[in-house]
Amino acid sequence: MSQSEPSTAKRKLSLLAACLGFVVVILDVSVVNVATDALSKDFGGSLSGLEWVINGYTLTFAAFLLSTGALGDRFDPKRIYQVGFALFAVASFACGASTTLVALIISRVIQGLGAAMIVPSSLSIVNKSFPDATERAKAVSLWAAAGGLALALGPVVGGVLIDQLGWRSIFFVNVPIAIIGIWLTQVNAPGTVRDPQAPRRSFDVLGQVLAVVALGTFTAAIIEANGKGWGSSVVVTCLAVFVVATIAFLVAEKKSSDPMLPLHLFGRKAFTSTSLIGVLVNFAFYGLIFVFSLFFQTAWSYSPIVAGLAFLPMTATIMIANLACGPLARRYGARTVLMTGSTLAAVGYLATLPAVNSGSYVAIIAQFLVAGFGIGLVVPAMTNAMLSAVDSGNIGIASGVLNASRQLGGLIGVAVMGLIVGHADADTFTSGLQSALGWAVAALVLCILLSAFGIHRATKAKATTAPTPAKTPVPAK
Incomplete structure (x- = not known):
């Protein structure tokens, strides 16, 4: 066996460890949506209480996402990743063991902090594990695909676990995954030896x-x-x-x-436009996921597993569109792909408006496919447009701003659309859902306008559509 083989194996296992963290973080953004009905029956909470279960997680995830990157710079991404994963696991166990809605919300808040530590440090681990640019591009693509897979399977996995083992299982399952991820990271991920002369980012x-x-x-x-x-x-x-x-x-x-959010970057039209697009797209997508999950279970009396499966066509087409976006962006530019994706998503949701009155899932499946494909085109193109808008020294910050803006959009979407639906029961839920769809369409129309007037026509996809940190620390020997 050559000496290069163990190194290759370690790199692959390090990538697996990074992917595990990213997967559980993305899963917990969407998987809880399917549990809303079960949580309501167990705790008898109001709609606002259910929103806090979802948004308590998203709130801390979005709020700390920019700062946790600085922690990785100061204390080594490998260490921050392991601490974040451990915190996530403890909080997940506390979520599953919660006996009151308040305890569950508090545990979700702590879970979000762990998630914010995991995401930027997991990407840094991938970057250091694959110093070769070509190999790193492939590894980052796999890392991103793992997140897409988690997004697609989140409602389904949640539905199966809730149906078979109860809602607490969607949190308990994170614990063994975290243990495996922490161990794989410890054994395989490269550590960091800081150059004592290198500038150290401060914590704002x-x-x-x-x-x-x-x-x-x-x-x-x-x-x-x-x-x-x-x-x-x-x-x-x-x-x-x-x-x-x-x-x-x-x-x-x-x-x-040394601000956590350099305001001068917003002087660039493309940077500001893509940040706003990130907010608006997630506002529409996650807001409607929340409302449709309630709708399927409240108005159409679906079980959690059936409600989860109802989202699978949409999320599957998101993955397909993610793969198609790269070649399309290279050929037509991110601006055109952004406009096309936003238009498809808007048309899909608009066509869903009359179909929800039918009481038939068959009547909305085509619209779900169109909307999902549109959303799937927007996200990678938006990422490329954001990274193209800044110099190499600010790529890490740009990635953090975009991820934070997307989480903020999802947070606002769940809160606002929950407010629109209000206290609707099974008989009146459809009208509330139609109002929410209208808001989602309006948000996507704004995305079209921001793409048309805020993104330069010549913005083309780079060789890799994922960010690589500007500075790569020296791996420990």
């Missing part, structure tokens, strides 16, 4: 605190407005704190020598 404590306060109060205002009304003291107070915290955050980031 003030910016991070203000970001959490702003996102948290904004989310609370939207969710609580559903039950308390926009004029309630709680909602008004949350909105006021949100405005103050947002202004303070912008001032702090402008004055900071």
Whole structure:
């Protein structure tokens, strides 16, 4: 056996470890949607409580995503990945063991923090494990595909586990996966020896605190407005704190020598446009996943597993479109692909509006396929357009901003569409769903306009559509 063979095996196992972390993070973004009915029956919670179960996770995931990259720079991505995976596992166990809705929400918040530590550090592990550019491109593609697979199978896996083992199993299953992932990382992933002369990124404590306060109060205002009304003291107070915290955050980031969010990047039209597209696309997609999951189980009386399977055609076409996007973007440019994908998604959701009255899944499956293919084209093209809008020294930051904007969009989508549906029962749910579809279509129309006027016509796909950090630490020997 040659000396290169163990090294190759270690690289593959390191990639597997990174993929495991990414998979469980993406799974837990969508898998809980299928559990909403079971959670409601177990805890008797309100719709706002169910929204907090989903958004408590997304909130901390989005809020800490930019800062956790800095932690990897300071303390080694391998170490941060393992700590994040361990925190995720402990929080997952706490979710499964929760006896009250409040305990579940708190555990989901901690789970989101672990997820924020996992994602950027997992990509850094892939980058260091594959120093050759060609091999790294393939590895990153597999890493991204693992996330796409998790997105596609999330509702199905959740449905099967809930039907067979109960809702707690969707959290308990993360624990053995985390143990395997941590062990594989420890044995196979390269460590980092920092150059003592290299600059060390600081942790923007003030910016991070203000970001959490702003996102948290904004989310609370939207969710609580559903039950308390926009004029309630709680909602008004949350909105006021949100405005103050947002202004303070912008001032702090402008004055900071090493901000978590460099504001000057938003002076570039393509950067700003793709950030907004990330918010709008996830607003439409995850908001509707949440509402349709409730609709299938409330209005159409689907079991969790059937509700999960109902999403499979859409999510499967997302994966197919992800694969098709690369060649299309290289030939026609990211701008054209973005406009095409946003248009297809908007048309698919628009055509779903009258079909939900039929009471038949067959009447909406074609629309799901069209919408899914459109969403699948938008996400990789959006990533390429974002990375093309910045210089190589800011690629890591651009990737973090795009991921954070997408998570923020999903958070707002679940909150707003939950507010639109309100306290609808089985008889009135359809009208609420149609309103939510209308909002999703409006968001996608804005994506079309942002693509047309904010993305340069000549933006072409790069050789790899995934980000690679500007600085690669020296692997430990």
